[in-house]
Amino acid sequence: MSWLDLGWLKTSDGWEFHPWGPFNRAYLLSDGEAAAFRRRVRTVRGLVLLGVIAAVALSLWAKAWLPLVGFALVGTALEAIGMWVLVKSLPRSEKALGFDAGIVYLARWFGPKLTRVAKVLTILLLALAAYLLWLAPQIIESYLLLGLFVGLLYVLHYLEAVQQTKE
Structure with a gap:
């Protein structure tokens, strides 16, 4: 599965589409x-991904770093609007997947290989954040980066545990 397929879940009746995550009701197909x-x-x-890549390339070419966050936000908004237009006429499920089923779905979607690669990359980024903290302990962003990567590592460890229990 790729990012383009995120949100699809096969059921006995057909397919459920969760464009805004497992905590909202699904669209039935x-x-x-x-x-x-x-x-x-x-x-x-x-198309949204290509547009964001083109906008980022243009901003890098123009050596303007500030609009990158804006392009990410605009891309997210365009994707949400596109999904809303696509799904507004579809029937909805009675209830959302919920937290447990949503975590199981994410664990299945990631798979053990991608989870392992993500953990290794997160550990490397965590080491880099710790090094940055050691170099400049007065900069608040160093602490924020360290906390972000520790939290991400915890989530990936949790997904790995869910994968092992579901196999």
């Missing part, structure tokens, strides 16, 4: 509708 709808979702997400 039959097996026949799912393939065509999935292509439209991939198209919207792919």
Whole structure:
């Protein structure tokens, strides 16, 4: 699965689509509708991704770093608007997946290999953040980066534990 496929869950009745995560109600599709709808979702997400990459490349070419955050926010908003337009006419599920089923879904989507790679990268970034903290303990961002990567490592460890219990 790729990022373009995030949010799809196969059920006994067909497919559920969770464009805004497992904590919101899903959109229901039959097996026949799912393939065509999935292509439209991939198209919207792919176009938004290409637009953000082009905008980032343009800002790097112009040597303007500040708009990068704005481009990420605009890309997120465009993707959300595109998904809303696509799903507004679909039937909804009775209830959301919830936290437990959502974590299991994310663990399945990540898979053991991607989780392991993400853990290694996070450990390297954690070491870099610790080094930055050692170099400049007076800079508040050093503490924030360290906390961010410790939290991310905890989430990845939790996903790995969920994967092992579900296998």
